[in-house]
Amino acid sequence: MKSSTNENKESSRDHEMRIGSGYDSHPLVPGRKLILGGVAIPFTRGLLGWSDADVAIHAIIDALCGAADLGDIGTLFPPQDPEYEDISSLTLLAKTGKLVKDRNFGIVNIDVTIIAQQPHLSPFTPKMRERLGQALKIDPARITVKATSTNGLGFIGREEGIAAQAVALLSNYPTTIP
Numbered sequence: 001m002k003s004s005t006n007e008n009k010e011s012s013r014d015h016e017m018r019i020g021s022g023y024d025s026h027p028l029v030p031g032r033k034l035i036l037g038g039v040a041i042p043f044t045r046g047l048l049g050w051s052d053a054d055v056a057i058h059a060i061i062d063a064l065c066g067a068a069d070l071g072d073i074g075t076l077f078p079p080q081d082p083e084y085e086d087i088s089s090l091t092l093l094a095k096t097g098k099l100v101k102d103r104n105f106g107i108v109n110i111d112v113t114i115i116a117q118q119p120h121l122s123p124f125t126p127k128m129r130e131r132l133g134q135a136l137k138i139d140p141a142r143i144t145v146k147a148t149s150t151n152g153l154g155f156i157g158r159e160e161g162i163a164a165q166a167v168a169l170l171s172n173y174p175t176t177i178p
C-alpha cells in the first residue's frame with residue numbers, strides 16, 4: 001500500500017519536465033562532405049567520423065539521451081558498427097526521437113549552437129531547423145540553431161575542427177506534444 005508521500009511523488013512524476021545537454025566535436029579534413037544539422041554545406045573540407053560526422057545532430061542526440069535517460073550516442077549507435085558507417089545522422093536522430101517518444105516524452109524545445117570558424121553558417125540554419133524538425137516529427141519552431149565562432153581561438157579558430165553544443169527540454173504533458 002502506498003503512503004500518501006509516495007502518491008505525491010507519483011503525481012509530481014506524472015507532470016515531469018527533464019533537461020539534457022550534449023556536446024560533440026569532429027576534425028575537419030579534406031575529401032569529406034561537410035554536413036551540419038542535416039544540411040550539406042559547400043566547403044573545401046568536411047568532418048571526419050564513422051557516420052556523416054554531423055556534430056550538430058550528435059550534440060542534439062546526446063542532449064535527448066541525457067534528458068530521457070537513454071545513455072549516450074556511443075551506446076545507442078556504437079562507432080565501428082558497420083550498420084552506422086557513413087549513415088546520415090538524420091536517421092540516427094529519427095531513431096532517437098522514436099526512443100524518446102517510447103518513453104512518453106514530448107520535445108518542448110531544442111537549442112543547438114554550432115561553433116565553427118569557417119564557413120559562415122547562418123544562411124543554412126533555416127534549412128537545418130526544417131530537416132531536424134522532419135527527422136524528429138516536431139514543429140521546426142521547437143528547434144533553434146545558432147552559429148558562432150571562437151574568434152580565432154583554439155582548434156576551432158585554427159579550423160582544425162568544428163564543435164556543437166545542445167540542450168533539450170522534454171515534457172510528459174500530453175498537451176505540449178508535438
Ligand SMILES: [Zn+2]
Nearest residue numbers: 024053055058
Ligand atoms: Zn560525433
